[in-house]
Amino acid sequence: MGAALSIRGDMPAEELRRLARLERDGRVACRLMALANALDGMSRDRAAKQAGMDRQTLRDWVIRFNATGVEGLGDRPRSGRPSFLGEGQMAGMHPVKAALKLR
Numbered sequence: 001m002g003a004a005l006s007i008r009g010d011m012p013a014e015e016l017r018r019l020a021r022l023e024r025d026g027r028v029a030c031r032l033m034a035l036a037n038a039l040d041g042m043s044r045d046r047a048a049k050q051a052g053m054d055r056q057t058l059r060d061w062v063i064r065f066n067a068t069g070v071e072g073l074g075d076r077p078r079s080g081r082p083s084f085l086g087e088g089q090m091a092g093m094h095p096v097k098a099a100l101k102l103r
Helices: 013-022 026-039 044-050 055-073 087-102
Strands: none
Touching (some): 013 026, 026 055, 044 055
């Protein structure tokens, strides 16, 4: 096994935890916490498991964090067919969907 990939040190672990508390996207918050734990010396395997990912996934996030900072921890747009409904139409579907679930 090779040496652990180093995490950029321009942002201390406490700052990453603070950003995680303020983050609205839960997935990004978990990634921030995993990075903070690894920076504090927790094993990568344990830091990844606490964040609900495996060690290899944490390594991938370290690479993106090192390259682009916190902005790189968000999900990238996914490919696929775009929705044929507009945002307003989608919002109007929520009551219909809720009513169907009650039956």
